[in-house]
Amino acid sequence: MSETTESTQPMKAQKNPRRKRFWITLLGFFIIIALGVFGGYNSGITVRTDAEATQISASLGVEFERGAIALAEGRYDHARQHFEYIVQHDVSYPGAAEGMAEAILGMSFTATPVPTLTPTLTPTPDMRGVEAIFANAEALINAGDWANAVAALDQLRKEDPSYRTAEVDGMYYFSLRQNGYDKITKEGDLEGGIYFLTLAERFGPLDSTANNMRGNARLYITAATFWEINWEQAVNYFGQLASFAPNIWDGASNQTAGQRHYYALMRYGDQLYNKNNDACGAYAQYSNALAYGALDEVAAKNSKKAYEICYPPTATPEPTAIIIVDTPTETPTTP
Incomplete structure (x- = not known):
């Protein structure tokens, strides 16, 4: 009877420990691969980012070197392009802003190596001799007509380079200095003012006022x-x-x-x-x-x-209600 009963009971499935270990091992294998791929991806991004930063830094260094060479050779437009590229990518790159400002100044000087003058600024040939030309230059200086005074002095030097050399140099200095100062302060022509003050410096050191004005003009252009x-x-x-x-x-x-x-x-x-x-x-x-x-x-x-x-705004604290409790007083009894 017991044998018959046992034979009619369902058989319990036998668990295969080998198959279980296989699936666990396989799952672990895939997890390791996934982690490796993810880590490699992040590492690749980091390497690529670092490589791009290094490449940009190296590129800026090359651009700065090219800009400096172009600036030294007087190719101001090319220099400006190199420095402008640097500023667009790294505004704090040492010397880039100053180089760009200097290139812009150089472009203005190159474009107008001779100051633009109105028709009255070019005097007609004066055949009265160097004395008359000298006197005319003095009169123009006294009148504050700096540009025409410089033009008269140019004519005088062309006629006789050795005529009253020290005095003519002083007149050149004063006329160029005043012309440059007025261009900055009265006309707002910063590049032109810097140009004339630099020419004046060939005849002698600038006074502190003119030198400071030139520095201010350069700083304005840089800004x-x-x-x-x-x-x-x-x-x-x-x-x-x-x-x-x-x-x-x-x-x-x-x-x-x-x-x-x-x-x-x-x-x-x-x-x-x-x-x-x-x-x-x-x-x-x-x-x-x-x-x-x-x-x-x-x-x-x-x-x-x-x-x-x-x-x-800070929250305003709600007022706290104050409850006043009357303390009963004992009424004294009369003995």
Whole structure:
């Protein structure tokens, strides 16, 4: 009976330990492969990124070297292109901004090696002799007609290079110095002013006023190279200039260094707020711009939002109710 009962019971499936180990081993194998592939992928990305950074750095070094060579050889347009490429990829690359500014100056000098003069600036040949030409140059200097004075002195030197050499050199220096100074301060012709002051320096060292003015003009040109390209650097350079020469101006834009600094502060604030998500940094730029005047519509809108993010209102604590409990007093009993 028991044998019959046992034979009618279902048989329990026997587990195969070898098959179980096989699947576990296979799963582990695939996990190892997956981890290896993932690690290799990340490693490949890192290697590629590092390689690209190294390649860009090497490329910038080559561009700087080529720009320096072109600058030394007087090929200013080529030099500008090399330095401009560097600034677009790494604005803080040492010497790139200065090289670009120098190339731009060189281009302006190359384009006009002889100053552009109005028809009255070229005197007609004077046949009265060197004495008369000398007297005419003196009269032009006394009248403050610097460009015509230089033209008269050029004619005098052409007629007789040895005539009153020391005096003529002094007249050259004074006329060129004054012409360069006036071009910067009165005409906003920064490149032209630098050019004439540099010519004056051939006849003697510049005085501190003229030399400082030339330095300010160069700094303005350097700052302008970052205009609408890198607002952070525009703020940096125009901020420096605005601190000691806010009224130096550029005839092309008809804006002073102070005005440029004011506008650059607002645009840099917009950049920090909209692109960099730096509300506090943006608000700092807007606050500095307010020192010059009211913000424009875009900056004012962003400034308000930046302030709310950077200085959120603090929650006002709810007043705590004070419950006054009257303490009963005992009524004294009369004995």
